Amino acid sequence: MxxxxxxxxxxxxxxxxxxxxxxxxxxxxxxxxxxxxxxxxxxxxxxxxxxxxxxxxxxxxxxxxSSSTEPFVDLYYNERLTKYFVSYLGHTAVNVNGSIFNFSHLMNENEIMEKEEYFYRPALGEFAPSPNNGLFEILEDGRVFYDKFGRNFMRTIHRIRIFGLDTEKMMAALTQSLDIILNTPLNPKEPEKYKDFSIVSNNCATIIRDVFNQCGFPQIKGRFPRDLFVNTTYHLFCHPELDVQYAKLPQLFVPEAPMSMVSPLLNFRNYFRKNELRIFESS
Missing domain, CATH: 2.40.50 (OB fold (Dihydrolipoamide Acetyltransferase, E2P))
Structure with a gap:
């Protein structure tokens, strides 16, 4: 480096x-x-x-x-990619002391990532969108364009940083969840996909929700990324032993990606929680 x-x-x-x-x-x-x-x-x-x-x-x-000298957990809500319908509900990931856990319906995207790769990978080589359609594409010559470069170049990201959690326990629970996915037998018809993924009951949000539940926060609910983000923020703010800080990381605009958009909240109670928090005024 x-x-x-x-x-x-x-x-x-x-x-x-x-x-x-x-x-x-x-x-x-x-x-x-x-x-x-x-x-x-x-x-x-x-x-x-x-x-x-x-x-x-x-x-x-x-x-x-500058990097934090205290143990921390970041929860990210990534706004939706407007050119992909499957991104309609956005995405969520969690960072424990610099190790970002990403969960996905695609096997190769279930991984632990360094911060720079998660946020700032360039739109070059396999990370770039296809020059033909601006989307994911595999060309006849074998070149693959995943259209998966740095998240902050593709979307606006909302973050809560949490101090005071048991980061070792959370790291262990997240690692166990990742191991379960990576050790799940593949579907021969769709080997590139996580066989047990479900958009409703086993997705990036529910996996992270279950980890928070295991770590002593059973009141945290949410099946989808933005609902989980608002719900988690609301409940963690109620714990005086925790220091919870919200930040909005605006999308770094580049020609390879249209501007992202906020996905809807599907649980009406989270609209009231969001308004009560008063920290998402621009979201």
């Missing part, structure tokens, strides 16, 4: 470190990074995936940010 200033000079782009050395000058640096962070201090490293233009490791770049 290198750290320095994301720099553009004429048609060249690179990371300029404190010693004056240039890094990744002859490599592809995604335009989305240059649009948002040119002139700012960033981290950068190579990914194992390769770009399709030069067949070189993809460079991931992310901003230098």
């Amino acid at each position: 290198v750290t320095g200033i994301l720099t553009q000079v004429n048609h060249a782009s690179f990371i300029l470190d404190e010693s004056g050395d240039r890094h990744f000058e002859d490599r592809i640096i995604w335009n989305g990074y240059l649009a948002h962070w040119s002139g700012e201090k960033v981290h950068a490293r190579e990914l194992k995936q390769h770009d399709y233009e030069n067949n070189e490791p993809i460079i991931i770049i992310w901003p230098v940010e």
Whole structure:
């Protein structure tokens, strides 16, 4: 990993470190990074995936940010992707001390991710949308375009950061849930999909809800991402031993992704909870 200033000079782009050395000058640096962070201090490293233009490791770049010195849990509600109907209800994930647990109907998306990969992967190589239709596509030449780059470039993300939880217990419960998925026998007809996934009873929201229940919060309810987010925030704010902080992470607009939209709340009680909290005024 290198750290320095994301720099553009004429048609060249690179990371300029404190010693004056240039890094990744002859490599592809995604335009989305240059649009948002040119002139700012960033981290950068190579990914194992390769770009399709030069067949070189993809460079991931992310901003230098302060990190928490206290144990924490983040719950994320990702707004819906307007170009995919299956994203109508949005998405949710959870971060325990920097390890982000992501649950999905696709087997390869059930994983523990580093923050930079979850939020800031570039729209290059397999992460990019297809140049043909702007969506997921597998081309005849074997190239795959998953249209799964950094979440914060694809959506606005709502976050609650929680201090005071037993993070070791939560980490263990999340790891167990992930292991169950990864050890579930595949359906030979659809090996790429999680066989036991259900949009109503076994999805990203219900898995995380059940983990909160196991960790001592049985009152937390919710079958869908935004309902779970509002419900969890409401109930955790009622616990004086917890410090719960809300933040909205606006979408970093790039041409590869339309602006996201807030998904509906399906439990009418959560409308009242949301209004009572008064922290989602712009959501």
